[in-house]
Structure formats: structure tokens, C-alpha cells
Amino acid sequence: MADQVTALRAYHDLGEEAAGSGRPGPARVSLREVLGFALTQFACWPDTLIEAGALAARAAGCEAAPGPGQVATGARGRLLRVEPLKWWLIREAGCAPIADMPAELGAALELSSARTWVRVEGAEASRLLNHFLPLDLRPDAFPPDRVASTAFHHVGITLWRSGGAFELALPRSFAASLWELLVDSARQYGLVTGEAAYALADGGEK
Amino acid sequence: MIRIPCPFCGPRDHAEFSYGGDGSITYPALDAPLEAWHDAVFLRVNICGRQVETWQHVHGCRLWLKVERDTMSHEIYSVTPADPALAKVLEGGE
Numbered sequence: 001m002a003d004q005v006t007a008l009r010a011y012h013d014l015g016e017e018a019a020g021s022g023r024p025g026p027a028r029v030s031l032r033e034v035l036g037f038a039l040t041q042f043a044c045w046p047d048t049l050i051e052a053g054a055l056a057a058r059a060a061g062c063e064a065a066p067g068p069g070q071v072a073t074g075a076r077g078r079l080l081r082v083e084p085l086k087w088w089l090i091r092e093a094g095c096a097p098i099a100d101m102p103a104e105l106g107a108a109l110e111l112s113s114a115r116t117w118v119r120v121e122g123a124e125a126s127r128l129l130n131h132f133l134p135l136d137l138r139p140d141a142f143p144p145d146r147v148a149s150t151a152f153h154h155v156g157i158t159l160w161r162s163g164g165a166f167e168l169a170l171p172r173s174f175a176a177s178l179w180e181l182l183v184d185s186a187r188q189y190g191l192v193t194g195e196a197a198y199a200l201a202d203g204g205e206k
Numbered sequence: 207m208i209r210i211p212c213p214f215c216g217p218r219d220h221a222e223f224s225y226g227g228d229g230s231i232t233y234p235a236l237d238a239p240l241e242a243w244h245d246a247v248f249l250r251v252n253i254c255g256r257q258v259e260t261w262q263h264v265h266g267c268r269l270w271l272k273v274e275r276d277t278m279s280h281e282i283y284s285v286t287p288a289d290p291a292l293a294k295v296l297e298g299g300e
Contacts, residue, residue, distance in 0.1 A: 046291035046292060046294065046295050047291070049295055049298075068214050068215070068296075069214075069215065069216070082267075083214070083267045083268055083269075084214050084267055084269060084287075084292055084295055084296060085292075085295070134218070134219035134221055134222065135218075148215065148266075149215070149265065149266045149267065150218070150222055150265055150266060151221055151222050151265035156264070156265040
């Protein structure tokens with residue numbers, strides 16, 4: 001597997017910025033690029049949904065493939081149902097490649113370098129995201145292990161919730177631009193930026 | 207602002223969707239006379255009221271949808287996947 005390409009290498013180390021006037025205290029938003037993950041897409045046909053879902057679940061170590069808008073965590077990875085006929089499997093970088101799927105069943109596609117993963121956390125995380133996203137991000141409407149695709153400044157992105165964090169999968173070619181929008185808007189809350197290493201653990205990849 | 211209840215994603219802002227035009231048109235055969243294609247493509251009725259439209263949830267699940275909508279009130283009466291095979295997948299409840 002080739003080394004993962006990141007669009008944000010030059011943007012990580014902004015340090016901590018104090019909030020603007022009127023909001024003293026520590027940073028209320030953190031933005032971190034998550035590195036060291038592998039992303040594989042499983043796509044199938046309408047009449048192979050169950051079989052392909054079972055294959056994806058086995059690859060993740062889950063009991064069953066998640067339904068629409070759901071995330072399932074298994075022993076080997078995290079499985080996201082992102083479209084009617086597609087799942088995304090997130091695993092540790094460098095893990096064994098997915099065996100080729102028979103064309104009659106579907107297709108497995110390596111997407112690791114196609115997406116840049118940004119983790120948004122902090123007391124004002126959902127408020128910051130709602131400057132851009134037309135989604136109800138309150139915990140009862142978008143609880144942990146929910147996944148959604150939506151538009152961020154006219155760019156299609158995918159996000160899910162793991163524990164208290166929002167995880168954003170941004171198309172790599174737009175990642176720097178969207179990151180700058182997030183940083184500029186987060187300055188009013190005070191922010192800290194940096195990197196995080198992917199690790200599959202209970203409650204989220206921390 | 208229109209909210210469209212996507213069969214896969216749930217209710218979403220119409221900014222996530224792309225309008226695909228009149229969903230009630232039956233297009234002619236590929237070898238049909240030019241006049242038939244002209245009529246199908248260009249001669250449209252500007253309906254005031256309930257009509258069937260196609261929309262794609264382009265920034266969501268990417269499904270093409272048939273949306274029954276009132277052009278005056280924006281009330282939405284029904285939303286179904288345009289592809290019957292995908293409708294069956296979603297109705298199956300996994």
C-alpha cells in the first residue's frame with residue numbers, strides 16, 4: 001500500500017489561539033487531522049446487498065453490516081454505511097489489503113488518500129460545524145455512531161460522531177480550503193490545532 | 207427553504223439536492239423522429255400545483271429521487287427512489 005498523502009501537512013501546527021474578545025478561557029474548539037488510517041469502500045449491486053454486507057462485516061470483525069446512516073465497530077475496524085449500496089471500512093494503515101471481490105458481487109476500492117480526516121472537538125464543535133453544515137447535530141438527532149453525507153461550502157463531505165467528537169472525511173483536493181474555513185470561523189471560540197494518530201478503541205478512534 | 211425527506215438519509219435541506227426536472231415525462235425511443243424528441247425535451251407545461259419532479263441527493267446518498275411536490279406551497283407529498291431496484295433495497299429494511 002502506498003504512503004498516505006495528506007493535504008494538511010503545512011497547516012497542523014498553528015498552536016493554541018486565544019479566543020477573541022469577550023470569551024476568555026481555554027480553546028473551545030480543537031481541530032486535528034487524523035493520520036495513519038486506511039479507508040476501503042465496498043460497493044455492491046442491489047441484488048448482492050446482503051452478501052456484500054456480510055463480506056464487509058467480516059472484514060471489520062462486526063456481527064452485521066450497519067444499516068443506513070449507521071456506524072458499526074468491530075475488532076478489526078469501523079464500518080460506515082454511507083450510501084444505499086456502499087460501506088466504508090476504516091482500519092489501521094498498513095493492515096492487510098482487502099481481497100478482490102468477484103465482479104458479480106461488487107467492488108472494493110482503496111480510498112485512503114482520497115479523503116482527509118479532520119476531528120472536531122470541544123464545547124463549541126457543533127456550533128462551529130453548523131456555521132457550514134445544514135444538519136441537526138444535537139446529540140438526540142445525531143448521536144454517536146451516526147454517519148451522514150452533506151454539503152460543506154458546496155463540497156460533498158461525510159461526517160460521523162464518535163464519542164464527543166465529530167469526524168469529518170473531506171475530499172483531499174478540497175481539504176486545505178475547508179480547513180482554512182474551519183480555522184477562520186473557530187478563532188472566535190479559541191482553537192487549538194494539531195494531529196492525532198488513528199487507533200481503534202472502545203468509544204471511538206482515539 | 208424546502209426540506210426533502212430522503213428515503214436513505216432522512217429529512218435534508220434542499221441545498222444538498224440537485225433539481226433534475228419534470229419527472230412525469232416519458233421519453234421517446236432513441237430512433238424516434240426529431241420532432242418527438244423536440245417535444246419531449248422543450249415543450250414543458252409550467253404546472254401551478256402538484257407535480258412529479260426528479261431530484262438527485264448529490265451531496266448525500268447520491269440517489270436519484272422522484273419527488274411529488276406542490277409548486278405553489280412547496281408541500282412534498284411523496285419521495286421515492288427513481289430506480290425501482292433501489293426502492294426495493296430500501297423497503298427491504300436490510
